[in-house]
Amino acid sequence: MRTLSERTAGFTDSVIRRMTRVSIQYGAVNLSQGFPDFDPPKEMTDRLAEVASIGPHQYALTWGAQNFREALADKIEHFSGMKVNPDTELVVTCGSTEAMMAAMMSVTNPGDKVVIFSPFYENYGADTILSGATPIYVPLIPPTFHFDPEVLEDAFRQGAKALILCNPSNPCGKVFTREELMQIAFLAEKYDAYVITDEVYEHILYAPNVHTYFATLPGMRERTIVCNSLSKTYSITGWRLGYVQAAPEIIDRVKKVHDFLTVGAAAPLMEAAVTGLQFPDSYYQNLQAHYTHMKDLFVSGLKDIGLPFTEPQGAYYVLLDISEFGYADDEQFCLDLAEKVGVGAVPGSSFFREDVNHLIRVHFAKKDETLKAALDRLADIGKMKR
Numbered sequence: 001m002r003t004l005s006e007r008t009a010g011f012t013d014s015v016i017r018r019m020t021r022v023s024i025q026y027g028a029v030n031l032s033q034g035f036p037d038f039d040p041p042k043e044m045t046d047r048l049a050e051v052a053s054i055g056p057h058q059y060a061l062t063w064g065a066q067n068f069r070e071a072l073a074d075k076i077e078h079f080s081g082m083k084v085n086p087d088t089e090l091v092v093t094c095g096s097t098e099a100m101m102a103a104m105m106s107v108t109n110p111g112d113k114v115v116i117f118s119p120f121y122e123n124y125g126a127d128t129i130l131s132g133a134t135p136i137y138v139p140l141i142p143p144t145f146h147f148d149p150e151v152l153e154d155a156f157r158q159g160a161k162a163l164i165l166c167n168p169s170n171p172c173g174k175v176f177t178r179e180e181l182m183q184i185a186f187l188a189e190k191y192d193a194y195v196i197t198d199e200v201y202e203h204i205l206y207a208p209n210v211h212t213y214f215a216t217l218p219g220m221r222e223r224t225i226v227c228n229s230l231s232k233t234y235s236i237t238g239w240r241l242g243y244v245q246a247a248p249e250i251i252d253r254v255k256k257v258h259d260f261l262t263v264g265a266a267a268p269l270m271e272a273a274v275t276g277l278q279f280p281d282s283y284y285q286n287l288q289a290h291y292t293h294m295k296d297l298f299v300s301g302l303k304d305i306g307l308p309f310t311e312p313q314g315a316y317y318v319l320l321d322i323s324e325f326g327y328a329d330d331e332q333f334c335l336d337l338a339e340k341v342g343v344g345a346v347p348g349s350s351f352f353r354e355d356v357n358h359l360i361r362v363h364f365a366k367k368d369e370t371l372k373a374a375l376d377r378l379a380d381i382g383k384m385k386r
């Protein structure tokens, strides 16, 4: 038999999904894969039930149902102030995952360089491989996860065509300040690079942090390709609804790439999700209050246990520092943690380019009882000491 693709030969099983399987194997409370264990808003699931009987059930327009894009454009304008043309500046995708892939395929040629902050959401590495781009990693330095502007400029100097900006960030929970974003914008302009943003946690923020939409910075609208999603905002990670927002010339290309990647997002789910896109402000205020409650519950439990951790400014992940346990290998630590303590976590090394193996990632998008069960188990973590 001929050999399979060299391009994808180095792909490993996603570490996050592997840890979910390990959690199931040991009956562990799974804090690895970042999805909520609570239900989406009832208005949306009720509407989905209606749509199941009345449709639509056939292909929608490849770049997304008209009413969905119109509702989305209104929501974007409401929160960011950007007036977006739903016909020429939006493409609905199968989650932000497809949005990022379509953005990369639309912007880069094989061999082009793309700046990625490290730690990074693991898909970005795979996206660069699939599109043939070469990543240049720029460290976000723990514990504050700031970047060194000199190092960033050096990356642009190497001829980077684009930068991927995850804000709020998974896994480190960083919310970039306006000043930091202005530094990135300055360099993007100076070196004529695109900025591909991943803003799936735009509504999951902890006071006093606020989200700055990168595309709203002076001069950035035409060079920003926004990848975003309904997954986290409406607790519908399984509906696979995301989108790309960019200038018409870029969207024109994204539409074509998207058409060949997936044809389109699921028509009945788009129809049901319009309900969510039209929610009033109170929905988003309650969402923030709910996440703040979960964060506070989890973080105060970790403090009681005495585990060192980074407190997130946004998104719903915590990096725990496991230095004291004497493990050289964070993956082995996570396997042992699932088996002996009964909590599923993700080894931090899967997010860092640098040699970092003293951090593990857990998430807290969970019901109170799940978080309490996890904290009860983590209270026993002392037995992991070598």
Ligand SMILES: Cc1ncc(COP(=O)(O)O)c(C=O)c1O
Residues within 6 Å of the ligand: 034, 094, 095, 096, 097, 098, 121, 166, 169, 170, 198, 200, 228, 229, 230, 231, 237, 240, 241, 242
């Ligand atoms: C930073 C980030 N981007 C994208 C995704 C995937 O989003 P979607 O469900 O829209 O594909 C996730 C999911 O965890 C994420 O954390």
